Amino acid sequence: MTVRTxxxxxxxxxxxxxxxxxxxxxxxxFAPPAQTDEQxxxxxxxxxxxxxxxxxxxxxxxxxxxxxxxxxxxxxxxRDFAQMSSIAKPMQAKxxxxxxxxxxxxxxxxxxxDGTRKWLFRMxxxxxxxxxxxxxxxxxxxxxxxxxxxxxxxxxxxxxTQKLVRNLSAGEIVGQFMAARDSYGEWPSPQSETRMLSNIxxxxxxxxxxxxxxxxxALKIAMDHEGIGLSRRRITLSTSGVVPMMxxxxxxxGVNLAVSLHAVTDELRDEIVPLNRKYPIKELMAACHxxxxxxxxxxxxxxxxxxxxINDSEAEARELVRLLHGLPAKVxxxxxxxxxxxxxxxxxxxxxxxFATILNxxxxxxxxxxxxxxxxxxxxxxxxxxxxxxxxxxxxxxxx
Numbered sequence: 001m002t003v004r005t006x007x008x009x010x011x012x013x014x015x016x017x018x019x020x021x022x023x024x025x026x027x028x029x030f031a032p033p034a035q036t037d038e039q040x041x042x043x044x045x046x047x048x049x050x051x052x053x054x055x056x057x058x059x060x061x062x063x064x065x066x067x068x069x070x071x072x073x074x075x076x077x078x079r080d081f082a083q084m085s086s087i088a089k090p091m092q093a094k095x096x097x098x099x100x101x102x103x104x105x106x107x108x109x110x111x112x113x114d115g116t117r118k119w120l121f122r123m124x125x126x127x128x129x130x131x132x133x134x135x136x137x138x139x140x141x142x143x144x145x146x147x148x149x150x151x152x153x154x155x156x157x158x159x160x161t162q163k164l165v166r167n168l169s170a171g172e173i174v175g176q177f178m179a180a181r182d183s184y185g186e187w188p189s190p191q192s193e194t195r196m197l198s199n200i201x202x203x204x205x206x207x208x209x210x211x212x213x214x215x216x217x218a219l220k221i222a223m224d225h226e227g228i229g230l231s232r233r234r235i236t237l238s239t240s241g242v243v244p245m246m247x248x249x250x251x252x253x254g255v256n257l258a259v260s261l262h263a264v265t266d267e268l269r270d271e272i273v274p275l276n277r278k279y280p281i282k283e284l285m286a287a288c289h290x291x292x293x294x295x296x297x298x299x300x301x302x303x304x305x306x307x308x309x310i311n312d313s314e315a316e317a318r319e320l321v322r323l324l325h326g327l328p329a330k331v332x333x334x335x336x337x338x339x340x341x342x343x344x345x346x347x348x349x350x351x352x353x354x355f356a357t358i359l360n361x362x363x364x365x366x367x368x369x370x371x372x373x374x375x376x377x378x379x380x381x382x383x384x385x386x387x388x389x390x391x392x393x394x395x396x397x398x399x400x
Contacts, residue, residue, distance in 0.1 A: 032169040046171020074227025077187030131176040139198035147206025158339040167211040173218035209242035243279040258301040264319040306347035317358035330365040
């Protein structure tokens, strides 16, 4: 048996706080608009517990009222202060004058023949994002978006053909899951493990670690035991490899990690996942080794889209085994989902199976993801909206 040498790890301090500060500063350029309605009322959805308490105390009410409101919003799913029966009617009216409880507006809702459901949500400023619910036998995952558009331009991804318009707020992020619960009538939050909407996967439109603070706030709300109450093992955050923020997400959130890898050499990954030019594979894998909480029970998932003749050779499968050495990992093999104008084709089934066999024989679970929602363009890599920045049309020519 050949003993493989693990890849050398980059020191954790090689990625400085200055780089994280730069990422957050750039994120601020794409900040969402103020979360207030036309009447100037502040939206309470998306506020942290501390911010909600500050808002309630700011109108002259006791701090304990914030706990009551939190329960009604995130456990009961209340959308109107008049539903909050533990709060006196005069205070309900006072709250309604100053605050609102919003959801993203459902523009369209489509259900696939396989049960997958996709929503097109419109935000207050008319920007739109897509969200998908993927059912399974005894559970289901809501795939939520974190940005309008995307900044990464991965060549195989339909979402990557849409320019980044702006980041979503924490309320707009967690609001997608809440609106999905509205659609399925799953309020109040189930107290047992049996629920249709049991998981969140942050794998929709955008790169969540380029909108870290809003994403983190939204996930902390989802995990709060007095509200939505999802455990961190039921939340998976996917990244294309924003290495400095992976360390912070691991320390502060500790949710499951998924990495969009898709290639095993820097040369190819530079081409199909351009972010690799900034954070190459060696740095990415080192960050995975540092990620806290990764165990055989909570393995890091590596997403690998199968592109015919591009990244699906047996030699590349063996190199992937080498890259994963020493990591508690599994690999999701994703048959490429074509979209209009895409330059790639899906790997042949026999080649996918040969690739999977090499990984399985090396001890890495490598299920081939079953495409879901293809008939409604809801499959992996197919999400895209038409909410790009409006461009001024040229003025019509005038007659001479």
